[in-house]
Amino acid sequence: MKNQFKLSLLVLIISTIVYAQKSSTIEMDEIHTIYKENFTTNDNTTLVLNLKNTTAQVLESPDDNVYIEYTIKFKNVRKKIKERQLKHLIVSGKKEGNKINYSSKVRSNIGDRFYNYEELVIGRLGEKITGSDSIQKPIHRKSIDSVLQDIKLSELTRRNKIRKVLNIKPRQVERWNKNTSNIIISKMVIKIPKDIHVRATLENSNLVFMDDFYNRATMNIRNTRLRFKKIGNPMNVFDVDNGYFNAETVLNGKYDFANAKEVRIGRLSNSFINTEFTKVEIGEIGENNKIIDFNSEYFFYNWSNNFERFDLRSEYSKIHFFSPYVNHSLEVVGYNTRNLLGDDATEITMQPKSKTRNLLMSKPSKPEEDFSGHIFFDIVNGIIYSHNDAIKTINKD
Known part of the structure; x- marks a missing residue:
């Protein structure tokens, strides 16, 4: 069981790196919509988010509705692994009066490290990946542009640390991308309109x-x-x-x-x-x-x-x-x-x-x-x- 967990861990981390860089070339076998819903709002609406072990991308809504979509995709993944991953996801949403409640939990502690939230992060910031901590004690004054660059690259730095732990080299990513086997991709998107109050309880999330x-x-x-x-x-x-x-x-x-x-x-x-x-x-x-x-x-x-x-x-x-x-x-x-x-x-x-x-x-x-x-x-x-x-x-x- 312990070795099986390590294998699953490796599969998921690799999938995040591959998908972030070459997502358009990967054709997935199965797509499961875990949750998809939209809710009407007004200026008095409160959106309550309870997220545990969950990674999500948050965008401004194009209108006055809250939109939430959560999908998980598989390629060449054994049935037992797929069933286990889907079983770990606990998602619910409802609206009562002017309160919208949305909850997403992953039973095992795998949210932040494994679930890719949005390939556009890589697209917008470029494919440059830094290899060292950008918050090391400085000797000289940092410019505002330098600090902003550190912030923009913060997610890429995190991905690079995962790659280091696995001892993955860039050329290996290319090779894995060609094989594209045993890939699990999860994506959650939350679109929130302006002016509504957002109350969030977040644990082990991203x-x-x-x-x-x-x-x-x-x-x-x-x-x-x-x-x-x-x-x-x-x-x-x-x-x-x-x-x-x-x-x-x-x-x-x-x-x-x-x-x-x-x-x-x-x-x-x-x-x-x-x-x-x-x-x-x-x-x-x-x-x-x-x-x-x-x-x-x-x-x-x-x-x-x-x-x-x-x-x-x-x-x-x-x-x-x-x-x-x-x-x-x-x-x-x-x-x-x-x-x-x-x-x-x-x-x-x-x-x-x-x-x-x-x-x-x-x-x-x-x-x-x-x-x-x-x-x-x-x-x-x-x-x-x-x-x-x-x-x-x-x-x-």
């Missing part, structure tokens, strides 16, 4: 939002991958425990991250973020953001021309700070916080014996230039890595 997403969203997320283009609703509430969160633009909302393996945001504005034990990269900080953190690691690469106010309150945090090129002011309060001055190998420990917050350092803006914003850090028992000249200059004067 959702890719292919279009900008402005719906009000309340999401409880565990061990799940989320990939957004632009997300922005002032009423957004995200509770993310473990997993991965990649978004090219976050415009509004409240986001809680605990023990997340990767949080990468291209542009951030008008948002509140609460984190613990998480690694966060932000390509560009826009206007009016606030962060509260415990024991996480942050990378602040770039700042917009009018970020106005940025607040960080943290304990036991590591802050990689790249000072804005624009005219700004800076204030740092706290105690027992170290400042490591980039490549100078200089370390300054500020107020090590105090248990009372004190002004650790400050930098005034230049009155003769247009003012872009004020940065306020309240850091206790933390580390600031100063990667360019602003804080170096403050401490050396």
Whole structure:
């Protein structure tokens, strides 16, 4: 039974790689429609999603209906394997009043790794596949374009890691594609109209939002991958425990991250973020953001021309700070916080014996230039890595 499971695992992973690159050349033996339905909505409708071990592509609906389609395809797969895979799928949907409930669960923990969600991800982003973690600790400031590229390639990086585990080389993929044996492909597409409220409970799943997403969203997320283009609703509430969160633009909302393996945001504005034990990269900080953190690691690469106010309150945090090129002011309060001055190998420990917050350092803006914003850090028992000249200059004067 154990060997049989490993064989099934290998079949499914290979199918994802093959289908993503050469899907048009594969003719499947059987296509099963697991679920296909559409629901009418109005501005007061709530869509409730309960997904476990499920991978899905989310698109904007072409009209006011919610559309959900879930198919699974087989090629040269033995009857017992097909029956087992279909038996593992538990799907239901119904509408009661203004509430639409859709549930999809896979009994075994195979959702994220095996079920291909959409070949267009590869088509839109190209066939370039990276081979190393793009969230390794940087030495230099990343440009906003570089962070956005990391986000766009995040799914391809994941596929490459699967290929590495199996020791699959690109030429082997081509050879498997010619044979095209023992392939299982699953695809779920959810189309959501604008303006309706989306409430989601996600566990061990993988959702890719292919279009900008402005719906009000309340999401409880565990061990799940989320990939957004632009997300922005002032009423957004995200509770993310473990997993991965990649978004090219976050415009509004409240986001809680605990023990997340990767949080990468291209542009951030008008948002509140609460984190613990998480690694966060932000390509560009826009206007009016606030962060509260415990024991996480942050990378602040770039700042917009009018970020106005940025607040960080943290304990036991590591802050990689790249000072804005624009005219700004800076204030740092706290105690027992170290400042490591980039490549100078200089370390300054500020107020090590105090248990009372004190002004650790400050930098005034230049009155003769247009003012872009004020940065306020309240850091206790933390580390600031100063990667360019602003804080170096403050401490050396």
